[in-house]
Amino acid sequence: MKIDPDKCVACGNCVAVCPMGAIHIDPEVGRAVVDQDECVECFACYRGMSKEHLNPVMVRAIRKTARLFRFRFDPEPDICPTDAIVPQDLAWPRIVRRAFSDPQVPHESTGIHGRGTAEVKTNDVTARVNEGEAGFVVEFGRPGVGTRFRDIERVTAALAELGVEFETNNPVTSLMRDPSRGLLRGDILGEKILSAIVEIKTKLEQVPAVLRRIKDLGREVDTVISVGVSTRCDTEGNDSLRGMLEREGYAAYRGKTNLGLGRVTVRNEA
Amino acid sequence: MTNTLHRYSEHYALEPAPNPAPVRDDYIVFAMASRGINDDDLVEKYRGFLHLALKHKPVNIGDATKGGALRPRQDMNPTAHWRRGHQPDPEQVIAGIEGHTTVAAVFDNYAAMEAFVEELKAADLGISVNISAPMAEAERCCRDAGIVRHSVEYSLGFRGRVDKLPDAKTLELSTMCGHGMLSADFVRKMVDWVKENRRTPAEAARYMARFCTCGVFNVSRAERIIRKACALQR
Ligand code: SF4
Ligand code: SF4
Numbered sequence: 176m177k178i179d180p181d182k183c184v185a186c187g188n189c190v191a192v193c194p195m196g197a198i199h200i201d202p203e204v205g206r207a208v209v210d211q212d213e214c215v216e217c218f219a220c221y222r223g224m225s226k227e228h229l230n231p232v233m234v235r236a237i238r239k240t241a242r243l244f245r246f247r248f249d250p251e252p253d254i255c256p257t258d259a260i261v262p263q264d265l266a267w268p269r270i271v272r273r274a275f276s277d278p279q280v281p282h283e284s285t286g287i288h289g290r291g292t293a294e295v296k297t298n299d300v301t302a303r304v305n306e307g308e309a310g311f312v313v314e315f316g317r318p319g320v321g322t323r324f325r326d327i328e329r330v331t332a333a334l335a336e337l338g339v340e341f342e343t344n345n346p347v348t349s350l351m352r353d354p355s356r357g358l359l360r361g362d363i364l365g366e367k368i369l370s371a372i373v374e375i376k377t378k379l380e381q382v383p384a385v386l387r388r389i390k391d392l393g394r395e396v397d398t399v400i401s402v403g404v405s406t407r408c409d410t411e412g413n414d415s416l417r418g419m420l421e422r423e424g425y426a427a428y429r430g431k432t433n434l435g436l437g438r439v440t441v442r443n444e445a
Numbered sequence: 446m447t448n449t450l451h452r453y454s455e456h457y458a459l460e461p462a463p464n465p466a467p468v469r470d471d472y473i474v475f476a477m478a479s480r481g482i483n484d485d486d487l488v489e490k491y492r493g494f495l496h497l498a499l500k501h502k503p504v505n506i507g508d509a510t511k512g513g514a515l516r517p518r519q520d521m522n523p524t525a526h527w528r529r530g531h532q533p534d535p536e537q538v539i540a541g542i543e544g545h546t547t548v549a550a551v552f553d554n555y556a557a558m559e560a561f562v563e564e565l566k567a568a569d570l571g572i573s574v575n576i577s578a579p580m581a582e583a584e585r586c587c588r589d590a591g592i593v594r595h596s597v598e599y600s601l602g603f604r605g606r607v608d609k610l611p612d613a614k615t616l617e618l619s620t621m622c623g624h625g626m627l628s629a630d631f632v633r634k635m636v637d638w639v640k641e642n643r644r645t646p647a648e649a650a651r652y653m654a655r656f657c658t659c660g661v662f663n664v665s666r667a668e669r670i671i672r673k674a675c676a677l678q679r
Contacts, residue, residue, distance in 0.1 A: 192656070194628040219626045223656040225517040249643065251529060252634065253652045254521060278448070278624040278658050279510060295596040296547075297479045297573040304596065312598075317625045318451070318616065320609045369625050386601070393604035400605040401451045405598035412587065412594035417580070420599055427599040428456035429468070431449070432583035435595030436566065437573035440483040 276369035331357030448623035498550035507660015
C-alpha cells in the first residue's frame with residue numbers, strides 16, 4: 176500500500192487503523208508513510224476506512240490555522256479525509272502478501288491455487304473429515320501479529336516429520352516445493368503476511384501427539400499460532416474429541432458446530 | 446477461511462481464572478453452499494437465510510464478500526463530521542448478495558439464536574449451516590431444536606509468541622473480526638475516546654464494526670466490553 180503525498184494531510188487516522196502498525200507520520204515531510212517491509216497488503220486501511228474527497232490544500236490550511244489556536248482536530252476516526260491511500264501493483268513474490276492478508280482479494284488474481292478448504296463447515300455434504308479422523312487448522316500470525324513464511328516452514332517441516340498429510344487444496348500447500356518434507360518455495364520465505372492456515376488431517380488417536388508437537392514448535396517461532404481441531408460426530412451427535420482435548424488440558428470452550436442441514440440438491444434436480 | 450473460530454474470551458487466557466464467566470451474548474449462525482452440490486438457486490437460498498434471521502433481530506448480518514450491516518463508504522462529504530448516518534443497513538446486505546459467499550447472522554441472546562435455528566430446520570434450505578458459539582450452548586441449541594450434530598470444530602486458543610498479543614479486553618474486541626482487519630491500536634484508540642467522552646460506547650462499537658469484512662462483528666457485545674473496559678456506569 177502507498178500513500179499519495181500530494182493528497183495526505185497527515186491527520187493520522189490511518190496510523191491506528193493498520194493492524195500491522197506499518198503506518199506513521201514522517202515529521203520530515205509531514206505526511207503519512209507506509210513501511211513497505213511491515214505492510215502485509217491487507218487493504219484494511221484502503222477498504223476499511225470511509226473516504227471523503229476534501230481538497231488537501233484547504234484541509235492543510237484549516238489544520239494549520241486550528242493548530243495556532245490549539246484547537247483539536249476531531250474528525251471521524253475511520254475516515255481518510257482526502258482519499259490519499261492508494262493500492263500499488265503487486266508483483267511476485269510480494270503478491271503473496273495480499274493473497275494471505277486480504278480476505279476479499281479475488282484469489283485467481285494472485286496466482287496462488289487453493290483458497291483453503293471449508294474445513295468442517297460443509298462436512299455434512301463433503302465428508303472431508305470422517306468419524307475416527309481429526310482435521311487441524313493451524314493458523315499463523317492472527318490475531319494482529321503477522322508472520323513470515325520462514326516461521327511457517329519451520330512448523331510444516333516438523334509436522335511432515337510426524338507423517339501428517341497436508342490438505343492439497345490449501346494455499347500454503349500449493350506453495351510447497353516438497354510437501355512430503357513440508358518445505359516451501361525459497362523466494363517467499365521472507366514475505367510477511369497477516370495470516371496463513373495450514374490444514375492437516377490425522378487419525379483421531381494422533382491428536383494428542385500432534386497438539387504436543389505444535390505446542391513445542393510454538394516456542395521456536397516468532398509469531399502466534401492458533402489451533403482448531405475438528406471431527407465428525409457419531410449417529411447420536413456425540414464426539415470423542417472433546418474428552419480427549421480436556422484430558423490434554425485445552426479449554427475447547429468455543430468453536431463451530433455443523434448442524435447437518437446441508438444436502439445434495441443439484442444432483443436431485445438434474 | 447476461518448473467521449469466527451478464535452474469538453477470545455477469558456477461557457483462553459494463558460492462566461485462566463478458576464471459573465471464567467460464560468459468554469452469553471455471542472452466537473453466530475452462518476450458511477455456506479458447496480459448488481456443484483447445493484449451489485443451485487444459491488442467491489435465493491442465502492437471501493432466504495438472512496430474511497429468516499432478520500425476524501429474530503440479529504445484532505449484525507453479513508455477506509463475506511461484501512461486508513456487514515455497517516460498512517465503510519467511499520463517497521462521504523464534509524457534512525459527515527456532523528451528520529453521519531450510523532444506522533446499520535441489513536437490507537443492503539441482502540440485496541447485495543450475488544453468488545458464492547458465506548452469509549452470517551449474529552445474535553446477542555440464546556433464545557433468538559435457537560428460534561432462528563428451529564426456523565432454519567423447518568425451511569430446509571439444503572445448504573450447510575453452522576453455529577459458532579460456546580460449544581455447550583450450540584449443543585444445547587441442537588437438543589432444543591431436535592437436531593443431531595454432524596461435526597464439531599474446537600478452538601484451542603493461542604500458542605507461540607503470545608507475549609506479542611494485546612491485553613485481554615482489546616483481544617476480546619479485535620478478534621470479533623476473525624480476519625484481523627480490526628487493528629488492536631484502533632480498538633485501544635476507540636476505548637480511550639470513550640474514556641475521554643469524545644464518543645459513546647455505541648459509536649465506538651460501530652466504528653469498529655465497519656472494519657469487519659464478513660459482518661460477524663457483534664456490536665452489542667462490543668458495547669458491553671467497551672463499557673466494562675472503561676468502567677462506565679452510563
Ligand atoms: S488518513 Fe489519509 S490524510 Fe490522514 S494521515 Fe492517513 S493517508 Fe494521510
Ligand atoms: S495494507 Fe494493511 S498492512 Fe499495509 S498499510 Fe494498509 S492496513 Fe497496514
